[in-house]
Amino acid sequence: MTNRNRLKLLMTASLAVAGLTACTSSSPEAGRPDTAAPSTAASSASASTPVTKSPGKPPERPAAAQGLSLAAAEAFVRYYSDLMNYSSDSGDVSAMLGASDAGCEACKAYADFVKKSNAANGLLTGDYYEHVTEVSELVRGANGRLGGSAVVTIGKYVSRDKPSASPFTTPATTYTREVALSAQGGSWVMYELRQEAQ
Template sequence: MRASRWRRSLVAVAAAGLLGFGTSACTSGDDPPKPAPLPTESPSPTGSSSEAPPSLPADAGGSSTRAAKAFARHFVDLVNYASATGDVEAINAVASDSCRVCRGMADGIQDVYSKGGHLEGDGWRVLGTKVLSGGRENERAISLTLLVSSQRRYEKPNSEPIVSDEIRGILDIYMRSTENSWTISRLVQS
């Protein structure tokens, strides 16, 4: 039952383009339930867009396993920043054109904020990382165990919030090392 709720929540969030963990390009054919967006790890008290997005940590440079793990954690910081501010530019900058889930998340966040709405919550928190084998050529895969706290999504100013439950699950991030950073090729909920 818990795994089913996790999958439905992730599919719904990703399908709505909100802060979902991601699902593979293949999802179930079921109609997803009403989406509940996911929160920010370090929420801004004001949601001010004057804040700068998180900088790439020094240990995320290069193509080592250590760098890939650091970048995966950095991606969580970017998602948290975007949900707190509505600024999705940093997510789009690290997502390849083929990462439909990345683009869907960014579009969903942008949609909420463009209507004058906002997201509130305590965010995604990384509980653990694991290196996966079996990625595509020149691709690193890092599995993150995440805790996503309850979130409130306000669709418009003064609207009643849509509240999501806390969710614990696994997000696999497939990425390729670039000259100065990493590019995410796909996100898969496992």
Template sequence: MISVLALGACSGDDPEPKVADPSPSATLPSSPSTTPVSGPVEPTMPAEARGTDAAAAEAFVKFYWEMVNYAQATGDVEGVRDLAPQCGTCDAAINYIVDVYDRGGRIEGGEGRFRHLRANFLDHEGGVRALVRGDLASAEQRVDLPGSRNDQSFPGGTLPFELLLEAGADGWTVLTMGQQ
């Protein structure tokens, strides 16, 4: 079984900031630090996902799942929530992530990638809708909660998956998602 609802890792407290002595004897660094920021970076929607054709719908699904992967890794669900404001299945997955992080846990692994995507358009009076189907390949995942009694593990694997999208003025949104 693949955990789609248990949509990676890394959470921690930021250290207490240290402020330099403001006295005139304090010396300023000669150049800014070039140490890279560690940790996941929120994905940016690619230009390819901004149209209303099949290629754009497929690119949007790939981007959406990058946002799911980011949410799992960080506990930051706002971006993925914005992409699926009416999707009940998506809400359940998002709420699971929120619950894990709120309880002091973290999600390790479980990154998913779509392969063999194909979009079909549906007749809909209200606008453009696309049903995008493909194979969702997920890595093994571990949900680590405080203590060990409530920890969960999910094997990786591949399953047929589909997302129903709707095109709007601000781009695509996810209406539903699930196994085919």
């Protein structure tokens, strides 16, 4: 079994334990002795704050997303969504991949897509920003990784693979993104992710 196939096993274990150790976006640290108190900004936000639609600088990791607590993991999941939004704007995937494990296949697939189709080159238009509305079920595995899920909403958008291609319209949707995080340099990085329609 490869490490990537273990994501499913980790997610299954996470869901089994979630009844006892579930963590919601309003209280990731509840009953958790190993978590730091969230910052005021992190605890008052119920959705990720999207970066501006400008191919300027990528968003910096917020202080709340630093460290290896469960509260930091929740803030990191929201921050990672902001990195994905920035990559969709600019086509620059370096910051997003820098916050990803080297073996994260879904991260690489997303990066490959937005390198070709992004707002900066005009091949991605509409309401394509992701908004994380909830992060829950954050559970530490025996291997030190952390699993959980996030509820994500996205608006209607249009994408094309190349300028001459027919446009593809994606309707507004809400989905659940299952995530697995691993520790790197004293903070969380995206180990793997996958989405499921709600």
